[in-house]
Amino acid sequence: MTRDDTSRIDVLIVGSGPTGLTLAVDLARRGVSFRIVERDAVGRGNGDQPHLSGSRGKGLQPRTLEVFDDLGVIDEIRRTGAHYPVIRVYAGRVPVWKASMHKWQEPTDAVPYPMIMMQPQWRTEQILRDRLAELGGKVETGVELAEFTQDEDAVTAVLRDAAGAVATVRARYLVGADGGRSTIRKALGIGFVGETREEERMIIGDVRVEGLARDAWQVWINPWRRQLKVAVCPLPHTDTFQLTAPLAPGVEPDLSLAAFQRLFAADTGLRDARVTALTWASVYRVNIRMVDRYRVGRVFLAGDAAHVHSPAGGQGLNTGVQDAYNLGWKLGAVLGGAPESLLDTYEQERMPVAASILGLSTRLLDQANKGARKALKRDEETGQLLLNYRGGPLAVGERGGERAPDGRARLVDGTPVRLFDLFRGPHFTLLATRPVTAPEGVRVHVVRPGSLRGGYGGHAFHLVRPDGYLGVTTDSEGDLADYLARVAPGR
DSSP: OOTTOEEEEEEEEEOOSHHHHHHHHHHHHTTOOEEEEESSOOOBOSTTOBTTTOSOSOEEOHHHHHHHHHHTOHHHHHHHOEEOOEEEEEETTEEEEEEOSSOOOOOOSSOSOOSOEEOOHHHHHHHHHHHHHHTTOOEEETEEEEEEEEOSSOEEEEEEETTSOEEEEEEEEEEEOOOTTOHHHHHHTOOEEEEEEEEEEEEEEEEEEETOOSSEEEEEEETTTTEEEEEEEEOTTSSOEEEEEEEOTTOOOOOSHHHHHHHHHHHHOOSSOEEEEEEEEEEEEEEEEEESOSEETTEEEOGGGTEEOOSTTSOHHHHHHHHHHHHHHHHHHHHTTOOGGGGHHHHHHHHHHHHHHHHHHHHHHHHHHTTOGGGGOOSTTTTTOSOOOTTSTTOBSTTTTSBOOOOEEEBTTSOEEEHHHHHOSSSEEEEESSOOOOOTTEEEEEBOTTOOOSSOOSOSEEEEOTTSBEEEEESOHHHHHHHHHHHOTTO
16 A cells, blocks of 8 residues: 555544444445454454454344344344353352343244344354355455544544554545444544443453363352352354453452463363363453443444443443444435534434443342342343434434334235345335335335334334434325435435
């Protein structure tokens, strides 16, 4: 690369975790020109695991599974993932308690994926990278954002590769999905308000354990202090476990294989099981923070760059995916001719959601620290199915801003349809009980009156946004036209 080679694109994405990859997949299917760069070289560790992320964020919530349905990866996510195993708690060698992360729930017409799914983060990222490749995109690894400036028309970014060569990119928009230590956030001077609990540190590693059953998430505790000693969770369709253990204040972390072997032997007391390999390891510190702005001019933040959570409740990765899903369609719409003001709604909608989820995960963490069993709860709240944008700038009508549930309906000619099949893709979907003209980018389906049930009212028009939320519910064609003028491309 050379500095004289200035390329021009619509969007530059920095960071290739689940947030950046979700955005890249969404933009790729919209035909938006973009680049996604990753500072680290995403290689493969021992076995088949990329070493960059390890198992890290392993819980995919029901709402995230709906997003992955829309993006075309749900079949592979489900094929290679699994529901959470039973949790078996020991005091020494004695089992003292058994629990489940969630009650078994059967899929329904409205909620096709009701249960959290375990999927190691490295595999979630690989599935998204494979989907991106199918759509003609790729992650540029070993490339970092060296510096950037912005003006009224675009962001000028200087990229540097591992060999030190640089290139200049002019992008209409820049998205920082570059993690909790985001260089983009720091360069913008955006506040990152909250706390770091230095006394709450944990080592985490992906390990192979010889002689240990894989039928449960096995946890060893100090029963008198009600404190965790070590937990070992089998990762689905692998030969590895995720091992987690708290670090005492002031103790220097040792992330070597020998250290994991000593810790496992000492804290479990097992003589017939031992750690034989370490494929990835990290130190986790409890950070509870979020930004005071999601946007500065043409630069946006998403995922951990905008909010970091405790691991309680499994909210962090999922919230980042939702950020990207909200931002992607808005960037596509504005680049296609929708009003620039539509991009203001990204911060307006996502900031209250992030604050609410941060409060939820912190509350669950505090309960877990007190030994409360209810900290393990997984329900509609942790599943993010209740999140909504009611009262927001893009919510109009009785159901505006609510999640558009799946379900069954009949078209006016009697054809039965599944709603998620109609929604799948980058378009708006209009469910109408009478014919109506809509702009390009809006797919109109005339349904029989009364065949829409569940979360749908009796209105003539239900406009579903590309991210699966109801935008407007109304009987007025004028209201519908006014709404589409604010959000639809090509007006």
